[in-house]
Amino acid sequence: MKTFSNANPRDLKQAVSLASKARRDGKTASFAGGGSDLLGMVKERIVSPDVLIHLSGIKGLDQVQVVTGQCALSAARSPSIRSAATR
Numbered sequence: 001m002k003t004f005s006n007a008n009p010r011d012l013k014q015a016v017s018l019a020s021k022a023r024r025d026g027k028t029a030s031f032a033g034g035g036s037d038l039l040g041m042v043k044e045r046i047v048s049p050d051v052l053i054h055l056s057g058i059k060g061l062d063q064v065q066v067v068t069g070q071c072a073l074s075a076a077r078s079p080s081i082r083s084a085a086t087r
Helices: 012-024 038-043 079-086
Strands: 005-007 029-032 051-054 064-067 070-073
Touching: 012 029, 012 051, 029 038
Parallel strands: 005 051, 029 051
Antiparallel strands: 064 070
């Protein structure tokens, strides 16, 4: 398994900043939250991030809601996280 660094940001702004810094440094970053199987995918070499950013400790990103009949995770609905993940 590829080695990677772990980051536990205290808020959404820091999470986005960590992802942006990784990208500027030519590294890849992946976001992980409660219930994700990202570590399993790293072990199986499906993804290989240089930085793993944990979102589960950030208040407000720990909610699951039903929106127009679909399940929505707070982190996935955050424009800042979506933008940082797709840059």
